[in-house]
Amino acid sequence: MNSDISIVALSLQIALFATAVTLPLGMLVAWLLVRKQFRGKFVLDVVVSLPLALPPVVVGYALLWMVGTNGWIGQASESVFGSTLAFTWIAAALAAAIVSLPLVVRSFGAALAGVDPRLEIAARGLGAGSVRTFLTITLPLAYRGVIAGVLLGFVRALSEFGATIVVAGNIPGRTQTVPSAIFTRISAGDTDAAWRLALVSVVLGVIALAIHNWLLKRSPLSGVGRSNEGRR
Amino acid sequence: MLTRRSIQIVLTLLCVTFIASCGGNADKDVPLIFAAASLADVLAESAEIYEKETGKRVEFNFGGSITLANQIAKLDAPVDGVFFVGELPELLLGDLVVPVPNGRIGLVNTLVVIAKENAGNVRTVEDLAGSDSRIAIGDPVLAPVGRFAKQALESASVWDEIKNDLIFTADVRAALAAVETGNSTYGIVYRTDAMGSDSVSIVSEIYDGYSPVVYAGRTLADARNALAAKNYFDFISESKDVQNVFESAGFTVGFSGP
Numbered sequence: 001m002n003s004d005i006s007i008v009a010l011s012l013q014i015a016l017f018a019t020a021v022t023l024p025l026g027m028l029v030a031w032l033l034v035r036k037q038f039r040g041k042f043v044l045d046v047v048v049s050l051p052l053a054l055p056p057v058v059v060g061y062a063l064l065w066m067v068g069t070n071g072w073i074g075q076a077s078e079s080v081f082g083s084t085l086a087f088t089w090i091a092a093a094l095a096a097a098i099v100s101l102p103l104v105v106r107s108f109g110a111a112l113a114g115v116d117p118r119l120e121i122a123a124r125g126l127g128a129g130s131v132r133t134f135l136t137i138t139l140p141l142a143y144r145g146v147i148a149g150v151l152l153g154f155v156r157a158l159s160e161f162g163a164t165i166v167v168a169g170n171i172p173g174r175t176q177t178v179p180s181a182i183f184t185r186i187s188a189g190d191t192d193a194a195w196r197l198a199l200v201s202v203v204l205g206v207i208a209l210a211i212h213n214w215l216l217k218r219s220p221l222s223g224v225g226r227s228n229e230g231r232r
Numbered sequence: 233m234l235t236r237r238s239i240q241i242v243l244t245l246l247c248v249t250f251i252a253s254c255g256g257n258a259d260k261d262v263p264l265i266f267a268a269a270s271l272a273d274v275l276a277e278s279a280e281i282y283e284k285e286t287g288k289r290v291e292f293n294f295g296g297s298i299t300l301a302n303q304i305a306k307l308d309a310p311v312d313g314v315f316f317v318g319e320l321p322e323l324l325l326g327d328l329v330v331p332v333p334n335g336r337i338g339l340v341n342t343l344v345v346i347a348k349e350n351a352g353n354v355r356t357v358e359d360l361a362g363s364d365s366r367i368a369i370g371d372p373v374l375a376p377v378g379r380f381a382k383q384a385l386e387s388a389s390v391w392d393e394i395k396n397d398l399i400f401t402a403d404v405r406a407a408l409a410a411v412e413t414g415n416s417t418y419g420i421v422y423r424t425d426a427m428g429s430d431s432v433s434i435v436s437e438i439y440d441g442y443s444p445v446v447y448a449g450r451t452l453a454d455a456r457n458a459l460a461a462k463n464y465f466d467f468i469s470e471s472k473d474v475q476n477v478f479e480s481a482g483f484t485v486g487f488s489g490p
Contacts, residue, residue, distance in 0.1 A: 064307060069308055074308075082456075083308075083310050083456070084308050084310075086307055086308050086310075087303065087307070087308070087310055088310070169293070169309060170295070171264070172293060173291055174264070174291075187403075187405065187406040187409060188405050188406065188409055189405075189406075189408070189409025189410075189412045189413055191413075
């Protein structure tokens, strides 16, 4: 039981770190894709969405080269910390961040798109800068969709297996997440232990999705087509 | 309600989590040792004895020795010691490992064919050819036990006939589990794994036809906690209690040296 708790704790730590990365990055990308026009916008969209279309092991393998001795992240890490990031929990967190980013960007994009741009233009016209407009007009109107996006990204980060196994291994106490531990227990024939952790995953997933759907029900987007707003 | 206050609270929580999680999990002086899957139980027990007598801890990662050796040799896994079996991991690691000093404990194992309690008519390796049943072995690409099994099956001239009935697993414990759960009728595992399991029985001992199954503990030359790993290996080489653990599990114990 003890090791169950520590495995869940490590998974939560990795997923929180990944979410802390995808939240600002996802918001920036979503805002660029929804509010801005620029050359290469199509490319950005494809690159950010790519992890959704690739097998997670491919994502993990690509990341492995970046964080190993031949990659720029690995070399930077070696000069600062003395070792590469491969097979560390940070590599696992980066893998989780990359695979959850497309989901986060899409969720944030939908939330931002539900905010009337005329309100933002009005605020800018009254003298507010970009950041202030974003924080005081856009975000308060979009916040339910944003929280839903964070939840989706978080639970996706918790579930990542293929990329994590490749870039961080399955080292108990250091990089063994809930999915990796379930896999090991299934492989070892330890069915009771595997079911325990599987149950934890199901419970976490149900809670996250329930809150996610509830939030989206109450957001401005859900009123489209049902209210009289458009018929003035 | 999204107030300035709530944004502040959320951001603070995120920062605190971020900083707290940067503590990392690798304790100082606790060596990380990658080891063959078949050593899982005995090394865990040896670590308990080590901690009881010296107060020091060891951490392990068990799996197919070839898989793990590749992670160290090709992918820079940050490991301090290894306890692998067979020649190939040693070749893969090359001069990443320090030469084995004299007096270092080594283990020897043998292969057996296993089946669940009430199995069929197999009494020797050759019998597997006519059995028309699934046979679980480690993947020869990932685990030495699979290579040894393949050698044994080739020496008995049955490999070509049964190779389509083979189930490859990532390591020996997964092969054992395949037979324990009934997903495979037969399996080829180490004698020690069969002895450690309650729900399978040995239907045939395989004494020859494959390379010697020898385990050796080595430290990594450039590792952060190489000294801690060396201390652990020195301890288990000298401790009678640990040697008893190995022998009770079915390993043959020997020592390197002139």
